[in-house]
Amino acid sequence: MLSLTKSMVTSLDYSELALAGRGANLQCLPKLRLALLSDAATQLLVPLLRELFRRGGFALELYEAPFASIELEVLNPGSGLYQFQPDIVVLLNSTQALRVAYFQARQTGSDFASEVEARMVSVWDAIHGNTAALVIQANYVMPYERVFGNYDLKHAGSWYDTVGEINRRIALKARERAHVLVNDIDAVASWLGRRVWFDERFWDLAKSFCATEFLPAVAQNITRISLAARGRNVKCIVLDLDNTLWGGVVGDDGVEGIQISAHGDGEAFHRFQSFLLALKKRGILLCVCSKNEHAAAIRPFEEHPEMVLRKDDITIFVANWENKAENIKRIRESLEIGYDSMAFLDDNPFERDSVRGILPDVIVPELPEDPADYVKALAELNLFETTSVSKEDSARADLYRAEFERRSVASSFSNFDEYLASLDMRLDVARFESSRLSRIAQLLQRSNQFNLTTHRYNEGECEAMMRDGQCIPLYASLRDRFGDHGLISIIVARPRTAQNVLEITDWLMSCRVLARGVEECLMNHIVRQCAARDLEFISGTYIPSAKNAMVKDFFAKFGFERVEETTEGSTHWRLRVADYRELKTYVHPQVTDQAFAAEAL
Amino acid sequence: MANSDLTSRLTVIFRRVFDNETLNVSRGITADDVEGWDSLTHINLIVAIEREFKIHFTTREIAGLQNVGELMDLVSRKAGVSD
Numbered sequence: 001m002l003s004l005t006k007s008m009v010t011s012l013d014y015s016e017l018a019l020a021g022r023g024a025n026l027q028c029l030p031k032l033r034l035a036l037l038s039d040a041a042t043q044l045l046v047p048l049l050r051e052l053f054r055r056g057g058f059a060l061e062l063y064e065a066p067f068a069s070i071e072l073e074v075l076n077p078g079s080g081l082y083q084f085q086p087d088i089v090v091l092l093n094s095t096q097a098l099r100v101a102y103f104q105a106r107q108t109g110s111d112f113a114s115e116v117e118a119r120m121v122s123v124w125d126a127i128h129g130n131t132a133a134l135v136i137q138a139n140y141v142m143p144y145e146r147v148f149g150n151y152d153l154k155h156a157g158s159w160y161d162t163v164g165e166i167n168r169r170i171a172l173k174a175r176e177r178a179h180v181l182v183n184d185i186d187a188v189a190s191w192l193g194r195r196v197w198f199d200e201r202f203w204d205l206a207k208s209f210c211a212t213e214f215l216p217a218v219a220q221n222i223t224r225i226s227l228a229a230r231g232r233n234v235k236c237i238v239l240d241l242d243n244t245l246w247g248g249v250v251g252d253d254g255v256e257g258i259q260i261s262a263h264g265d266g267e268a269f270h271r272f273q274s275f276l277l278a279l280k281k282r283g284i285l286l287c288v289c290s291k292n293e294h295a296a297a298i299r300p301f302e303e304h305p306e307m308v309l310r311k312d313d314i315t316i317f318v319a320n321w322e323n324k325a326e327n328i329k330r331i332r333e334s335l336e337i338g339y340d341s342m343a344f345l346d347d348n349p350f351e352r353d354s355v356r357g358i359l360p361d362v363i364v365p366e367l368p369e370d371p372a373d374y375v376k377a378l379a380e381l382n383l384f385e386t387t388s389v390s391k392e393d394s395a396r397a398d399l400y401r402a403e404f405e406r407r408s409v410a411s412s413f414s415n416f417d418e419y420l421a422s423l424d425m426r427l428d429v430a431r432f433e434s435s436r437l438s439r440i441a442q443l444l445q446r447s448n449q450f451n452l453t454t455h456r457y458n459e460g461e462c463e464a465m466m467r468d469g470q471c472i473p474l475y476a477s478l479r480d481r482f483g484d485h486g487l488i489s490i491i492v493a494r495p496r497t498a499q500n501v502l503e504i505t506d507w508l509m510s511c512r513v514l515a516r517g518v519e520e521c522l523m524n525h526i527v528r529q530c531a532a533r534d535l536e537f538i539s540g541t542y543i544p545s546a547k548n549a550m551v552k553d554f555f556a557k558f559g560f561e562r563v564e565e566t567t568e569g570s571t572h573w574r575l576r577v578a579d580y581r582e583l584k585t586y587v588h589p590q591v592t593d594q595a596f597a598a599e600a601l
Numbered sequence: 602m603a604n605s606d607l608t609s610r611l612t613v614i615f616r617r618v619f620d621n622e623t624l625n626v627s628r629g630i631t632a633d634d635v636e637g638w639d640s641l642t643h644i645n646l647i648v649a650i651e652r653e654f655k656i657h658f659t660t661r662e663i664a665g666l667q668n669v670g671e672l673m674d675l676v677s678r679k680a681g682v683s684d
Contacts, residue, residue, distance in 0.1 A: 015617070015649065022620060043641045201660040206640040212648045 012216035021047030026059035035086035040094035040209035048219035094209040109157020231445035240346035241290040273308035283393030325358035336511040392486040420586040432466035448547040451508040504540040517585035628670030
């Protein structure tokens with residue numbers, strides 16, 4: 001399967017993409033249902049979206065609303081939009097259509113902005129009221145006409161000022177709504193140049209909202225946001241050292257000889273490290289993979305006073321003379337993440353090509369020759385798109401480091417049980433709650449390996465389950481003597497009282513906490529709850545995906561019997577509660593009273 | 602620019618834009634004769650011709666074209682070479 005790798009790092013030519021989108025083979029790819037609503041013509045965008053989603057690993061099912069019918073579609077519960085049952089609704093508003101309305105309006109600029117805002121918000125809220133779909137709302141590309149010149153910014157209510165005002169309001173209102181993400185199309189247009197972005201001929205003739213050569217950038221922005229919402233994120237950056245993180249070769253030039261000073265010849269590297277540190281603070285893991293003597297390679301991190309990145313900022317540090325692809329494989333195994341969530345940055349084209357050849361799923365962007373442009377090149381690729389930020393993100397790098405400490409503790413215990421017992425693990429189990437929905441949705445999007453059914457519920461759907469009395473949506477957070485792992489597991493179950501069964505529809509867990517006894521603790525708890533409520537059976541399903549083979553026999557481990565296997569390889573399992581034997585675990589559950597409460601029980 | 606050269610370059614563009622390998626460009630063809638030639642593919646056609654011949658059409662020119670012959674005349678004139 002093609003990952004997002006290629007679509008992210010190759011240049012995008014309009015006619016090539018449009019042609020590729022025509023004959024693309026979409027069989028075998030998971031489907032994604034996207035509705036496109038606009039006040040401009042979007043037909044030219046469609047083949048580009050299809051192709052970019054295909055490169056990102058999804059077969060796009062597309063609903064194109066009739067031209068300029070956003071409100072009609074959204075406000076009518078029986079519209080084609082809702083019949084289509086979209087996963088994502090893309091709202092693409094054009095500056096040109098806004099311009100027509102602005103110059104016809106009789107209100108002041110500020111009243112006009114309020115009205116646009118109110119209409120937009122009512123569109124979002126109507127969508128939210130009728131479907132659990134995610135909304136991706138474009139902001140407006142800032143216009144090129146400035147009626148007062150630079151004075152437009154000083155003149156409240158001018159056309160230029162009004163568009164800026166509306167964009168500001170879009171951002172503020174979107175912050176209040178988890179189901180609305182912003183497609184910052186103005187950032188895309190400004191990067192490419194508004195002078196050539198707007199092709200007024202094609203607006204006049206066919207209501208095309210930008211020059212065709214820039215349509216791929218628009219399609220790519222929509223694709224990136226959608227893929228990020230589906231859990232396709234870069235989680236880890238693997239870094240070369242010499243001439244990538246600093247200038248010069250530390251093995252030859254010594255710690256004093258490398259260029260990293262904030263002023264003078266090291267400024268480019270200093271800026272690059274500062275950007276990487278900001279990414280690390282955002283939750284992206286930084287690893288080092290360098291052909292060097294370990295002792296020499298680590299010295300700048302420990303001793304050089306102007307290094308921005310310190311030893312503690314690096315999750316895994318590998319410096320040896322082996323093949324880099326082999327080292328990246330080892331880093332991946334330790335982190336238990338997918339290759340397609342790793343990016344490799346190296347100034348040496350030979351190393352880049354060799355890693356691309358051996359590990360095609362790893363994202364290996366070209367780096368410009370001049371280190372001064374490193375940050376700019378990464379910014380243009382926008383590799384680090386995300387759709388949510390949670391407390392766990394910023395603590396992640398430190399948690400991973402603690403995990404490696406934990407593993408070295410493990411080697412000093414002769415007996416693994418003894419080690420687990422020493423960890424003093426406490427598992428908080430609770431029903432979904434509003435304050436945790438963002439992290440819950442994030443884990444649902446990101447967990448691939450320990451995930452029995454891989455249903456990608458978004459935040460809106462999680463909220464609906466939280467409010468559904470017929471549903472038992474649980475999350476679990478783990479603490480131990482080394483620290484807090486945060487929210488690491490999610491289980492969704494539904495009691496079917498008529499059949500005397502508790503049906504487990506979802507069970508997933510972060511691979512960070514594998515082999516600790518967490519799932520044993522949770523299953524013991526669930527079985528006890530069923531016994532207390534006289535439910536006779538528990539049933540569950542395993543749906544195979546490209547990545548979840550590790551939990552294929554999950555139910556067998558707990559003594560469930562396999563009752564059915566479909567031709568697609570899904571298996572259904574069933575356990576008689578009375579036959580269950582509790583599994584040994586050193587995890588202590590801390591359960592809140594309401595955790596298991598469901599009106600149905 | 603020889604006329605045959607113009608025709609062959611336009612033929613390459615037309616076949617690509619309309620995704621039809623058997624399409625032949627001649628002066629008498631109109632949008633009605635070609636499957637898929639609507640206002641949006643018209644944009645693709647114009648953009649591809651502008652790129653190929655490094656010329657720029659005005660809105661009026663794009664909207665006023667009646668058939669491929671007029672398009673060929675316009676391209677010849679804009680590209681600065683007569684037949």
